[in-house]
Amino acid sequence: MTGYKNRIGYLLAGVIWIFWTGTAFAQKQNKQPNILCLVTEDIGPYIGCYGDPYANTPNLDRLANEGIRYTRMYASIGVCAPARASLITGLFPTFFGANYMRTSNTKPLTEGLVPPYEAVPQAGVKCYTEYLRAAGYYCTNNAKMDYQFKVPITAWDENGKTAHWKNRPDGMPFFAIFNMEITHESQVWKRANEPLVIDPSKIVPPPYHPNDSVTRRDWAVVYSNIHAMDQLVKQYIDEVKDAGLLDNTIIIWYSDNGGPLPRQKRELYESGALVPFMIRFPDGRYARTVNDRMAMFVDIPATILSLTGIKPPAYMQGIPFLGMYNGPERDCVYGARDRLDEIVERQTCVRDKHYRFVHNYLPEKPGYMEILSRLEMPMMQHMKTLYQQHKLEPAVRRWFDYPRAVEEFYDVDKDPHEMHNLIADPGNRSHIDRLRKKLGQLDKELNPYLGLSEAELRDRLWPGGEQPITKQPEFSVLADGTVKINGVTAGSSIAYQVNGRGLHENHWLLYSKPLSLKKGDVLTAIATRIGYRPSTTIKFVKK
Structure with a gap:
């Protein structure tokens, strides 16, 4: 298998892979695998397992020892919001007007003041979590969602600071993202007085930085923040372990863009675009392997769908690099x-x-x-x-x-x-x-x-x-008595509640098929499309 360097060799790795997909794994466990995504901010591969001599990252090093470590994963830009636009849609941010940092900007610019707006992809583009929700996953995000468009109500079962996979109904598989902001660029000055885990005098900065005490001090803060993030990784994994779910959970860890320091963040060079990325499978598959396949953030949504046995939609520009729909390796990556x-x-x-x-x-x-x-x-x-x-x-x-x-x-x-x-x-x-x-x-x-x-x-x-507006959905009763909700705006998604609730209070369900209702049930629906203003709600009462 292209890119693998491990003891069993290329041939054996390829043979093993042919007999495994995310779906096969789920069948073996008799249930869909959970997926835990741990996303840190603003670091390049400044991790011990990547060979960094200054890093103190025992938990991430253990994760690498138990999984796959990718060495050529790239963001298309060294900053978070355009990168996240790609991570949630499977499209390049340049392709749908999402590459300016941020579209919600209200500051005066060199080209004049541009009022806030939202990126608008073609009709039918969804947040990829909708495909997971439709397949039965409970999807949560805690808590960054600056996608260059407002978060559709259909994207997540829960989002925000209190969102957690533990809130799902018993037995329901989860897909959960936790964002760790402790390594963010701003923490270089906000945490400047926190205890350091490395002596600044031992650090030799890269050649694009002056080699002096000020530079070495900020680098030491970066490594100390990374060490603190490493401790958070353990906490999130331990939560899954303590719940008895580790043997059915795929763990994915990566940074949202490259390093936080000058001539790193916001750049298209390796220092800004190259990120660490690791995946751990619960059965130990491919433990201690290193993959040098070229991949990009745009590939990650398609890969996560592929790992769960869901075929990525045709509009996605990403190429799955694992799972049932594993595709060919890229010969290059693009940035802007x-x-x-x-x-x-x-x-x-x-x-x-x-x-x-x-x-x-x-x-x-x-x-x-x-x-x-x-x-x-x-x-x-x-x-x-x-x-x-x-x-x-x-x-x-x-x-x-x-x-x-x-x-x-x-x-x-x-x-x-x-x-x-x-x-x-x-x-x-x-x-x-x-x-x-x-x-x-x-x-x-x-x-x-x-x-x-x-x-x-x-x-x-x-x-x-003027922001386009999603039209209200429409209801129709089918011959078998079920109620169908029809989207009027092309490519829109629909969220609904029955009698004012979804799975629990304040929760909205994702509509995917006609509904069976009891007499007197009140069905409430709302339509949404990325970049559009959501529709107003509309109600239907089963007679």
């Missing part, structure tokens, strides 16, 4: 960045297994962005001051300098920190030409709004500046 907080940017890239090619559409600007919130970080203030005083080393200063090259090309195998732009190197001409052509194809295929201002994008998504 647009406005990030207050600063407008326009940049795309393609990365294959060896090289990265970048196109800068605004080369007159520096790679550095004057992100106001990031200036709270001691290291960012320090780097800016050093640059203004002409005291940064040339390799570090390049991030601040402008104009930039229109094109960048890096041999990532030889230059993992992407410090040396080889775009003018004649020895790499064939690779440059190949990836330049590939990026042009991907820009056209995956980035239909490329080149538009955000105001123009918003007008495309919401014609005339």
Whole structure:
């Protein structure tokens, strides 16, 4: 099986895989597997099992020892909201207007003030959790859901700070996401005075950072935050173990984008886009394996559906990398960045297994962005001051300098920190030409709004500046007496309650088939579509 490096070898791994899928596992256990997703924020592979010499992560190292560790998992952008838009839909964020950070932005921008809006995918695109709910899963998210559109009522059984798989009806399989914010960029300054788990003087920063006490101190805070997150991972897993469910639960852990420090978060380079990603199967399948298959966030929804035996919908741009519908490996990954907080940017890239090619559409600007919130970080203030005083080393200063090259090309195998732009190197001409052509194809295929201002994008998504509205659903009684709820707006989803409740108070059920009601039952329904305003509720009384 492509990408596996383990003792049993490629052939045996492939043979074993042929005889296993998520469905086969569920049948063996006589029930659907639970899935626990533990999502941390803003870290690259700064984990012991990834070979980081400074990390103190015993629980994640144990998880890697019991599962699969992926080494080439990429976000399409090094920031959370566009990344989550991809993680919930299985689409590239550029493809449906979700790549600006954030669409709910209300700050003045370089292109003027653009009122808040929502990304709008094509008709029929759902939050992938709807497919899990329709298959009988109880789906919860605690608690980040900045998807670039308001969360449809049909997406989750529960969401928010109190959401938990423990609230499901007895015996119901769960899909649960817990977000761990302790490693977020903001925690570098908010937790600056917490005890450190590593001596800052022992840290050697990457070459794009100045090697001094301020930098080493912030790096030490990052590693201390990661250690605290590692303890949270144990707590979440222990909850499942204590409930007696560990032997039927798949555990998935990853970061929502790359590192939190300057020239990491918000970047398209390895430092911003490459993330750690691990999966543990309850029966020990593929324990202690390492997979170097190229994969992206857009692949994760399709893979989770595949693990549960659900065929991913045709509109998804992701390729499952596990389960019944396991697909071919990607030959490259695509990335793009647009406005990030207050600063407008326009940049795309393609990365294959060896090289990265970048196109800068605004080369007159520096790679550095004057992100106001990031200036709270001691290291960012320090780097800016050093640059203004002409005291940064040339390799570090390049991030601040402008104009930039229109094109960048890096041999990532030889230059993992992407410090040396080889775009003018004649020895790499064939690779440059190949990836330049590939990026042009991907820009056209995956980035239909490329080149538009955000105001123009918003007008495309919401014609005339008005948010489209989902029409009320309609009821019909079938010949067998069951009640069908019909969506009027193309591609809409429907949530409903019977007599004012779903599985419990304040819960809405996902409609998937005609309903059997008793005389006098009151059926309440609401229709929703991603990026649209939900319909008003409508009621039906069974006579």
